[in-house]
Amino acid sequence: MVLGTYKEIVSARATDKQIQKVSQDGGIVTGLLAFALEEKIIEGAVVAGPTDEFWKPEPMVAMSADEIIAAAGTKYTFSPNVMMLKKAVRQYGIEKLGTVAIPCQTMGIRKMQSYPFGVRFLADKIKLLIGIYCMENFPYASLETFISEKMGVSMEMVEKMDIGKGKFWVYTQDEVLSIPLKETHGYEQSGCNVCLDYVAELGDVSTGSVGSPDGWSTVITRTDGGDSIFKQAVEAGAFETKDIANVKPGLDLLQKLSAQKKEKNQKTIDKRKEMGLPVPF
Amino acid sequence: MSLISKLKGLLGIGAKPANEEPKPAKSGQVGASEQEVEKVAEENAKPRIGYIHLSGCTGDIMSLSENYDILAELLTNMVDIVYGQTLADVWEMPEMDLALVEGSVCLQDEHSLHELMEVREKAAMVCAYGSCSATGCFTRYSRGGQQARPDHESFVPIADLIKVDCAIPGCPPSPEIIAKTVVALINGDMDYLQPMIDLAGMTEGCGCDLQKYVVNQALCIGCGTCAMACQTRAVSMTNGRPEVNGDRCVKCGICYVQCPRSWFPEEQIKKDLGL
Ligand SMILES: Cc1cc2nc3c(=O)[nH]c(=O)nc-3n(C[C@H](O)[C@H](O)[C@H](O)COP(=O)(O)OP(=O)(O)OC[C@H]3O[C@@H](n4cnc5c(N)ncnc54)[C@H](O)[C@@H]3O)c2cc1C
Ligand code: SF4
Ligand code: SF4
Ligand code: SF4
Numbered sequence: 001m002v003l004g005t006y007k008e009i010v011s012a013r014a015t016d017k018q019i020q021k022v023s024q025d026g027g028i029v030t031g032l033l034a035f036a037l038e039e040k041i042i043e044g045a046v047v048a049g050p051t052d053e054f055w056k057p058e059p060m061v062a063m064s065a066d067e068i069i070a071a072a073g074t075k076y077t078f079s080p081n082v083m084m085l086k087k088a089v090r091q092y093g094i095e096k097l098g099t100v101a102i103p104c105q106t107m108g109i110r111k112m113q114s115y116p117f118g119v120r121f122l123a124d125k126i127k128l129l130i131g132i133y134c135m136e137n138f139p140y141a142s143l144e145t146f147i148s149e150k151m152g153v154s155m156e157m158v159e160k161m162d163i164g165k166g167k168f169w170v171y172t173q174d175e176v177l178s179i180p181l182k183e184t185h186g187y188e189q190s191g192c193n194v195c196l197d198y199v200a201e202l203g204d205v206s207t208g209s210v211g212s213p214d215g216w217s218t219v220i221t222r223t224d225g226g227d228s229i230f231k232q233a234v235e236a237g238a239f240e241t242k243d244i245a246n247v248k249p250g251l252d253l254l255q256k257l258s259a260q261k262k263e264k265n266q267k268t269i270d271k272r273k274e275m276g277l278p279v280p281f
Numbered sequence: 282m283s284l285i286s287k288l289k290g291l292l293g294i295g296a297k298p299a300n301e302e303p304k305p306a307k308s309g310q311v312g313a314s315e316q317e318v319e320k321v322a323e324e325n326a327k328p329r330i331g332y333i334h335l336s337g338c339t340g341d342i343m344s345l346s347e348n349y350d351i352l353a354e355l356l357t358n359m360v361d362i363v364y365g366q367t368l369a370d371v372w373e374m375p376e377m378d379l380a381l382v383e384g385s386v387c388l389q390d391e392h393s394l395h396e397l398m399e400v401r402e403k404a405a406m407v408c409a410y411g412s413c414s415a416t417g418c419f420t421r422y423s424r425g426g427q428q429a430r431p432d433h434e435s436f437v438p439i440a441d442l443i444k445v446d447c448a449i450p451g452c453p454p455s456p457e458i459i460a461k462t463v464v465a466l467i468n469g470d471m472d473y474l475q476p477m478i479d480l481a482g483m484t485e486g487c488g489c490d491l492q493k494y495v496v497n498q499a500l501c502i503g504c505g506t507c508a509m510a511c512q513t514r515a516v517s518m519t520n521g522r523p524e525v526n527g528d529r530c531v532k533c534g535i536c537y538v539q540c541p542r543s544w545f546p547e548e549q550i551k552k553d554l555g556l
Contacts, residue, residue: 059505080503082506083507083508085509086510108505110550110553111541116461117449117538118452118510191499191503193499194500201556222554223556278494
């Protein structure tokens with residue numbers, strides 16, 4: 001299945017105005033982690049927190065809604081969230097942990113849960129894993145190259161970055177700039193070129209912008225746990241939802257992009273195999 | 282297929298039984314259901330398990346004993362512990378279906394060498410249990426010249442000397458992986474055990490595996506799983522790539538074993554998640 005195994009797909013956004021303001025898309029990640037924290041489904045969450053350097057995130061253990069909100073928004077470079085999970089349990093004493101992860105991070109977490117060879121007493125503490133869609137990720141120096149050099153904007157002026165409609169977008173206080181994705185190609189990390197997962201097929205809940213209108217997100221519920229937490233949050237009024245069949249551009253686009261990623265990267269995998277290079281999948 | 286013949290089937294390394302029905306999803310649970318366990322008990326003679334302690338720190342068996350609350354029923358009623366210094370009052374090594382070997386083997390220690398050879402003869406299946414046994418782990422650093430035996434200098438993973446059927450690396454292996462493995466063994470769940478069979482071939486481990494086999498191979502995606510998994514906190518992440526502090530690395534091999542880009546058990550994960 002091109003979107004993985006799932007229970008339900010809806011278009012949704014957080015109802016909280018503050019979350020709407022700071023979030024990348026519909027505020028699903030921030031809204032759901034904050035809801036789970038408030039309901040004591042989790043006691044803390046690992047998120048991609050801010051650092052002294054603009055747009056260079058670092059994994060952070062958030063223990064309050066404010067800290068979760070401070071980490072909202074997409075940073076298009078590495079935040080090795082998985083590395084903080086153990087710290088969150090050992091050093092912060094969190095027994096019920098939530099986290100957000102791009103698909104490849106989700107794979108590291110799920111593999112650890114199924115085969116915890118050297119990882120003790122962590123697998124069963126992860127109560128909510130929100131996966132976000134991902135086409136590719138960039139080394140920080142790549143971001144600098146196409147933002148500072150190609151677009152001529154210094155990193156500290158950037159208020160938001162986004163990928164959509166075939167372009168890489170940069171928002172400053174008074175300008176909206178973009179370059180076609182053609183120009184960012186080749187700047188992504190090469191490990192992405194063998195990745196077959198676009199829609200975080202192993203998350204409890206997965207979300208991304210594609211398929212829904214601006215300011216909304218497409219939410220896929222997958223596991224029993226994820227489905228139930230998301231439904232509770234909707235019922236409690238944390239999210240408003242729309243039938244995915246009634247929104248534009250809709251599921252077709254999501255399916256198309258997911259299929260394209262699988263097809264393109266399968267070719268890279270085949271080519272690597274021909275060359276005798278290792279591939280984990 | 283009886284449990285014993287399934288265990289013996291493991292001897293054919295890498296050979297997956299072709300006509301085995303896949304087991305239904307067990308959604309992430311650690312223990313097997315009561316009926317399943319009872320059924321296995323009725324159908325099969327109890328497997329005879331032995332524990333052989335070579336040059337290891339006893340951490341592995343402590344991790345095993347931490348499972349007693351989960352596995353009490355299993356360990357006391359489903360299997361026969363027939364040999365082991367701290368587990369059974371037996372001097373003569375008996376025939377065994379499965380031998381768990383903790384620790385690497387010292388080439389200068391006649392007694393250890395003899396015991397290892399004897400295990401291979403007496404056990405249908407030998408498991409390198411814990412990283413010392415599987416990869417050599419921190420005994421790789423040994424150079425001899427210390428009391429009480431200055432001549433004990435050279436320690437190697439047991440697979441350097443005998444054929445090993447499966448490996449459970451870890452310094453020590455987590456209580457959970459032991460529980461999952463024992464349940465899979467009892468259920469004859471060969472799919473779950475396949476990675477342990479494959480890992481029998483991994484007799485070297487080091488933090489530098491991350492650089493050589495992941496980063497150098499254009500596979501690293503900066504997820505941080507290696508840094509999370511390292512049991513000595515030797516791995517940190519710099520610019521989205523692992524950086525290994527060689528002084529802290531004990532050569533257990535766990536970082537590479539847990540990396541999602543070394544091998545990836547997709548079917549098992551989906552089964553565990555109910556997807
Ligand atoms: C590298 C990357 C590529 C992406 N590509 C696509 C795509 O092709 N199509 C698509 O629909 N969506 C993509 N997304 C997801 C999208 O940009 C939004 O992050 C997602 O829709 C969640 O929005 P939100 O409003 O619900 O989340 P928010 O409430 O804004 O929260 C976002 C959460 O993501 C975390 N986060 C931010 N950056 C990272 C990071 N680098 N690594 C790990 N966690 C991070 C933050 O800590 C925060 O908790 C991508 C995200 C990333 C990080
Ligand atoms: S494309 Fe795949 S490998 Fe690359 S960052 Fe996204 S999820 Fe990870
Ligand atoms: S870096 Fe850590 S996990 Fe990797 S081999 Fe060394 S000690 Fe083991
Ligand atoms: S675990 Fe992740 S960060 Fe570490 S080497 Fe593997 S892919 Fe890279």
